[in-house]
Amino acid sequence: MNGNTSVPQRRGRQRYVPLLYRVAGVNALLLAATVAVTILVLEPGRESSFRVEGEGAALIIALLLAVAINMYLVRRVVSPVQELTELARRVDLSDHGERMPVSNPASEAGELASTFNEMLARLETERRDSTGRVLAGQEAERLRIAQELHDQVGQELTAVLLGLARIEARVPSELRGDVAEIQSAVRGSLEDVRRIAIELRPEALDDLGLESALAVLCERFAERSGLAVRQQVAERLPDLSPDEELVVYRVAQEALTNVARHSRATEADLTLAREHGALMLTVTDDGDGLRAGHAPGAGIRGMRERATLIGATLTIDSNPAGRGCRVRLEVPMEDGR
Secondary structure, three states: OOOOOOOOOOOOOOOOOOHHHHHHHHHHHHHHHHHHHHHHHHOOOHHHHOOHHHHHHHHHHHHHHHHHHHHHHHHHHHHHHHHHHHHHHHOOOOOOOOOOOOOOOOOHHHHHHHHHHHHHHHHHHHHHHHHHHHHHHHHHHHHHHHHHHHHHHHHHHHHHHHHHHHHHOOOOHHHHHHHHHHHHHHHHHHHHHHHHHHHHOOHHHHHOOHHHHHHHHHHHHHHHHOOEEEEEEOOOOOOOOHHHHHHHHHHHHHHHHHHHHHHOOOEEEEEEEEEOOEEEEEEEEOOOOOOOOOOOOHHHHHHHHHHHHOOOEEEEEEOOOOOOEEEEEEEEOOOOO
């Protein structure tokens, strides 16, 4: 096969006359034709003596009035279809809950809107299920790799350190500096392996809970990035399911990673508190903020997919306190939590 196989370009949206004007135009032509035929049938020969100034003006005004009323009535009938078209163009399955209002269910337009809403609900459910399976598979693979790094690679590097410590006293003095450098490099590699294992699957989240996991995340992130990271977590958090805790942690982790990679910020703030019946995670920075026309990358799409999984809402906008960006994750809380 030729490696330069051409991909057909996407053609622009085809232009057409809207349904409203087509129906109204056909009705106007039929009305004018009906009036003309009526005059010819009921009063043959009348067209030769037809008075344009009087009868013609009255007839034209009546026709225009009838066309205007027809346009109004057709618009009321066709407007649900136009609204449905606009909704279908802008709908985003990651932004769950947007639906077509059904004003008159006992009509074709109402039935079409109800069917479209049912289709959206079905697609959102299927997307949520598929996203859940994918993310669950990713977390299982993260856990497996983290365990292998900790149990196998970490133990092997520890054994190397112990071996170097045993031979350090037996090597010639001129080689002890080289052995010390190797030991330092192995210790650095061991710390990197532990850090990667913790990032893949945070032990604090499983053992100590979300609050401690976020504290460890902010502390380690500040050490690696050099940014000043302040965190404020409410003392009494609502009871969260393991999936909700994991989503909150992953969104905080990705938001801080984006701050370090893209924002050129010097400080970041992370808050987790209950507001207006919802658990609100907020990450702000003092960096460059969002660029105009910025297209979301894999990290933002991943955060949105995780938020959709638990029915949460993710918003990314400018920092209201000044320059920079703000990431907000709103997790709805049921009564009693």
